[in-house]
Amino acid sequence: xxxxxxxxxxxxxxxxxxxxxxxxxxxxxxxxxxxxxxxxxxxxxxxxxxxxxxxxxxxxxxxxxxxxxxxxxxxxxxxxxxxxxxxxxxxxxxxxxxxxxxxxxxxxxxxxxxxxxxxxxxxxxxxxxxxxxxxxxxxxxxxxxxxxxxxxxxxxxxxxxxxxxxxxxxxxxxxxxxxxxxxxxxxxxxxxxxxxxxxxxxxxxxxxxxxxxxxxxxxxxxxxxxxxxxxxxxxxxxxxxxxxxxxxxxxxxxxxxxxxxxxxxxxxxxxxxxxxxxxxxxxxxxxxxxxxxxxxxxxxxxxxxxxxxxxxxxxxxxxxxxxxxxxxxxxxxxxxxxxxxxxxxxxxxxxxxxxxxxxxxxxxxxxxxxxxxxxxxxxxxxxxxxxxxxxxxxxxxxxxxxxxxxxxxxxxxxxxxxxxxxxxxxxxxxxxxxxxxxxxxxxxxxxxxxxxxxxxxxxxxxxxxxxxxxxxxxxxxxxxxxxxxxxxxxxxxxxxxxxxxxxxxxxxxxxxxxxxxxxxxxxxxxxxxxxxxxxxxxxxxxxxxxxxxxxxxxxxxxxxxxxxxxxxxxxxxxxxxxxxxxxxxxxxxxxxxxxxxxxxxxxxxxxxxxxxxxxxxxxxxxxxxxxxxxxxxxxxxxxxxxxxxxxxxxxxxxxxxxxxxxxxxxxxxxxxxxxxxxxxxxxxxxxxxxxxxxxxxxxxxxxxxxxxxxxxxxxxxxxxxxxxxxxxxxxxxxxxxxxxxxxxxxxxxxxxxxxxxxxxxxxxxxxxxxxxxxxxxxxxxxxxxxxxxxxxxxxxx
Numbered sequence: 001x002x003x004x005x006x007x008x009x010x011x012x013x014x015x016x017x018x019x020x021x022x023x024x025x026x027x028x029x030x031x032x033x034x035x036x037x038x039x040x041x042x043x044x045x046x047x048x049x050x051x052x053x054x055x056x057x058x059x060x061x062x063x064x065x066x067x068x069x070x071x072x073x074x075x076x077x078x079x080x081x082x083x084x085x086x087x088x089x090x091x092x093x094x095x096x097x098x099x100x101x102x103x104x105x106x107x108x109x110x111x112x113x114x115x116x117x118x119x120x121x122x123x124x125x126x127x128x129x130x131x132x133x134x135x136x137x138x139x140x141x142x143x144x145x146x147x148x149x150x151x152x153x154x155x156x157x158x159x160x161x162x163x164x165x166x167x168x169x170x171x172x173x174x175x176x177x178x179x180x181x182x183x184x185x186x187x188x189x190x191x192x193x194x195x196x197x198x199x200x201x202x203x204x205x206x207x208x209x210x211x212x213x214x215x216x217x218x219x220x221x222x223x224x225x226x227x228x229x230x231x232x233x234x235x236x237x238x239x240x241x242x243x244x245x246x247x248x249x250x251x252x253x254x255x256x257x258x259x260x261x262x263x264x265x266x267x268x269x270x271x272x273x274x275x276x277x278x279x280x281x282x283x284x285x286x287x288x289x290x291x292x293x294x295x296x297x298x299x300x301x302x303x304x305x306x307x308x309x310x311x312x313x314x315x316x317x318x319x320x321x322x323x324x325x326x327x328x329x330x331x332x333x334x335x336x337x338x339x340x341x342x343x344x345x346x347x348x349x350x351x352x353x354x355x356x357x358x359x360x361x362x363x364x365x366x367x368x369x370x371x372x373x374x375x376x377x378x379x380x381x382x383x384x385x386x387x388x389x390x391x392x393x394x395x396x397x398x399x400x401x402x403x404x405x406x407x408x409x410x411x412x413x414x415x416x417x418x419x420x421x422x423x424x425x426x427x428x429x430x431x432x433x434x435x436x437x438x439x440x441x442x443x444x445x446x447x448x449x450x451x452x453x454x455x456x457x458x459x460x461x462x463x464x465x466x467x468x469x470x471x472x473x474x475x476x477x478x479x480x481x482x483x484x485x486x487x488x489x490x491x492x493x494x495x496x497x498x499x500x501x502x503x504x505x506x507x508x509x510x511x512x513x514x515x516x517x518x519x520x521x522x523x524x525x526x527x528x529x530x531x532x533x534x535x536x537x538x539x540x541x542x543x544x545x546x547x548x549x550x551x552x553x554x555x556x557x558x559x560x561x562x563x564x565x566x567x568x569x570x571x572x573x574x575x576x577x578x579x580x581x582x583x584x585x586x587x588x589x590x591x592x593x594x595x596x597x598x599x600x601x602x603x604x605x606x607x608x609x610x611x612x613x614x615x616x617x618x619x620x621x622x623x624x625x626x627x628x629x630x631x632x633x634x635x636x637x638x639x640x641x642x643x644x645x646x647x648x649x650x651x652x653x654x655x656x657x658x659x660x661x662x663x664x665x666x667x668x669x670x671x672x673x674x675x676x677x678x679x680x681x682x683x684x685x686x687x688x689x690x691x692x693x694x695x696x697x698x699x700x701x702x703x704x705x706x707x708x709x710x711x712x713x714x715x716x717x718x719x720x721x722x723x724x725x726x727x728x729x730x731x732x733x734x735x736x737x738x739x740x741x742x743x744x745x746x747x748x749x750x751x752x753x754x755x756x757x758x759x760x761x762x763x764x765x766x767x768x769x770x771x772x773x774x775x776x777x778x779x780x781x782x783x784x785x786x787x788x789x790x791x792x793x794x795x796x797x
Contacts, residue, residue, distance in 0.1 A: 001675040006668070006682070007102070011296070011318045012109075013682045015039050015101040018087045019094060023066050023336055024680040025703060026103040027326045028132065029125035030295065033266060034330055035070070035132050037108055037123060039101040041086035042066030043336075044157070045132055047266045050333060050340030054157035055196050055266065057164055060339040064089070064222070070264070072121045072136055073151040073227045074112075077249070082227050085121040085136070086110040089221035103682070105296040105322060107289070116142040117252075126288045127295060131265030131275050135285055140252040149249045151227050152198070152262055155211055156186045156242040159194060161340045176238035177209035183272040184209050186242050197272030198244030201261045201280045206232035206247035214245045261285055299325065299360040303716060307735075307742040309659070311668035316715055319668075319682045321360060323708030327353045328364050335704045337686075345371060347382035348488065349706055351428035356709030358439040359724075359747070365436055370450060372429050373463050377415055378452040380470025382425040384485075390414055391451065415454045423474065423484040423502045426467040430509035433460060434516050438724040441749050441782070446520060464513055465525070471506045472532055476554065479539040481506055483553060486622075488574060488641075489609075491633040493622030496556035500544045504578035507536045511583060519726045540584045549596040550579045550589075552610075555620045562610070569621065571600045572610045573641050580648035590652055597645060598657065605677075605688050605697045606637035606665035607645055613692040630693025637688035639665060639707035643714035650718035650734035655764035658719055659736045665711075673697070684708050722746055722755070729780040731793050733757055734765040750785025757793040768796030 188194025216225025
């Protein structure tokens with residue numbers, strides 16, 4: 001069953017049927033202001049922090065679903081009939097009104113056709129302004145004039161999500177509202193800069209600042225009394241719950257279109273006045289769309305592909321890059337699942353995200369790398385979850401101490417001990433730094449001096465050595481890295497045991513670091529870490545191999561996890577993919593391991609994390625045994641590690657298998673299976689329910705997952721084989737044997753490479769010839785910026 005389609009020209013997903021089985025979300029904004037919104041305009045806005053600076057309120061996991069939001073109502077003043085542009089919250093029957101939603105790159109458009117009135121509401125956040133625009137048009141397709149009113153509604157937050165949901169003794173008396181000169185002002189009295197405004201391009205005919213006056217007692221957003229009565233009450237008050245509601249009355253002539261723009265912004269009355277003046281010139285609103293289109297087009301132009309796989313083309317060129325960018329921009333804690341109850345940077349998440357898109361967002365990736373460096377303890381482990389602000393120089397003088405602002409922790413308390421450290425966290429950062437330098441050529445980053453979380457400072461290069469040394473020290477009795485609090489799989493706690501995945505990840509990080517040390521001519525480190533890498537490889541192959549695959553780990557009591565003799569949790573995806581992806585496994589073991597993955601873990605919707613699912617709790621293994629079978633970490637198709645398997649198959653030269661894995665998880669190919677998938681087909685989700693669950697194939701938790709970045713990274717670096725190196729551009733694809741060709745446009749260090757790959761012999765891997773601008777070459781060196789070059793790759797053996 002289909003609910004919508006991809007509009008390739010506009011780079012939009014068009015939801016033709018809005019009564020979806022679950023929320024399909026989009027993200028508006030690219031800097032400090034973000035709005036998370038769904039197909040019915042439900043959602044919330046925040047400024048910098050979804051936890052400590054919420055602008056509008058949102059009730060996650062509630063009934064009705066996904067409320068409140070950013071709503072516009074229409075009322076026919078003759079018939080007194082009313083509806084909402086975004087279908088919900090009024091929810092007119094879909095056989096009486098036509099609704100669509102179009103999610104685009106940092107904007108969403110809601111369209112309604114009802115009773116011969118066609119209305120649109122476009123939500124968008126300008127690149128360089130902390131405001132959300134609600135761009136509304138209404139067209140009269142009737143043969144007579146229509147007397148209508150427009151009403152807006154959003155519910156203001158008390159800023160702090162905890163204050164929104166508890167301690168009403170204070171929160172109900174800390175916010176006030178006022179109205180002056182067409183501008184509604186929301187004032188958080190206990191915050192020195194706690195203001196938001198709501199205004200519009202035209203002087204309102206009415207307003208309400210109090211939520212309960214607009215909605216009415218015993219009413220909801222579905223039937224607000226202000227809309228029913230056709231008149232707002234002009235309410236304001238110091239204390240209470242507040243909203244942004246403006247009324248505008250119009251008489252629209254036949255075939256006439258009216259346009260009005262509402263503005264929900266961060267700042268005081270003067271800020272609102274400036275923004276209203278700016279966007280009352282509607283050409284400035286139109287410029288917002290142009291600027292965003294240019295913004296995303298420039299990012300997308302860094303890498304564009306044309307392959308025989310239409311789903312891959314659509315996702316890599318547009319949607320997967322978009323998802324990966326959003327994760328780097330806003331971290332992982334702003335969604336309809338993580339609704340702001342915790343914020344900051346997850347160490348492993350941010351390190352991986354920043355590794356995947358330095359070509360399209362080098363500035364933000366470098367910012368994240370620096371923040372992670374500051375969150376590294378001098379012993380070599382990362383703070384699992386931290387606020388970058390903890391390590392920033394606070395130069396702002398606060399006029400008074402507020403009970404509602406972001407807490408400032410004691411610097412002595414923010415550095416947790418090893419018992420709370422996750423063994424994989426900082427290892428990801430090694431490869432992130434190396435990939436960033438390969439992409440940008442900023443070799444000076446290696447010698448940039450950055451502080452440690454617990455005091456002192458060192459170069460970026462020194463930070464990396466501490467990470468590698470820490471993992472070398474933290475090994476168990478067999479020489480395999482300890483799992484510490486947890487490795488990548490937080491539910492596989494191991495309780496002080498050993499993690500196969502971390503040792504393989506350690507090996508991968510070591511080899512990436514060694515490549516950097518070689519290029520920087522630091523021979524002593526090359527020798528030291530090469531010897532360490534050789535040792536790690538030897539130990540892994542000796543201790544972790546179990547007849548047909550690699551085990552997942554060893555508990556603190558010496559029990560091996562993921563062996564051929566286990567009845568539950570018999571085989572795990574992470575250890576086997578990383579054994580191959582890291583290069584630690586021998587070719588024979590690697591082939592056997594990935595064949596076992598295919599036999600035991602592959603499904604039509606992607607690869608299971610482990611199988612069979614655990615059904616008997618075993619605290620020696622960890623909390624994973626207490627998760628329901630087929631859900632999340634226990635036998636689900638956990639999406640994030642699936643691209644590791646794509647890359648592993650490419651390392652083995654099996655392009656057919658890699659593409660089979662890719663297509664199974666690819667949301668594009670589930671667009672006609674929404675009755676099963678439920679979630680959006682333009683975004684990877686955190687997990688898909690596994691075959692041991694009754695809802696096998698149902699996807700959950702979209703957008704905010706490392707799957708976005710890793711899907712992009714594995715598809716472009718390993719499958720299409722476009723790999724920047726320190727001083728040349730490597731092209732080494734691993735594709736299905738049925739592909740006879742594909743094309744890639746890749747910008748690297750300011751030069752554009754127009755790449756045509758030919759596969760005359762139908763091989764899956766192997767490059768026979770490389771041509772640069774018509775000349776046969778051994779490799780593709782760095783070219784002058786602002787130049788374009790034609791590259792021809794002939795595959796073969």
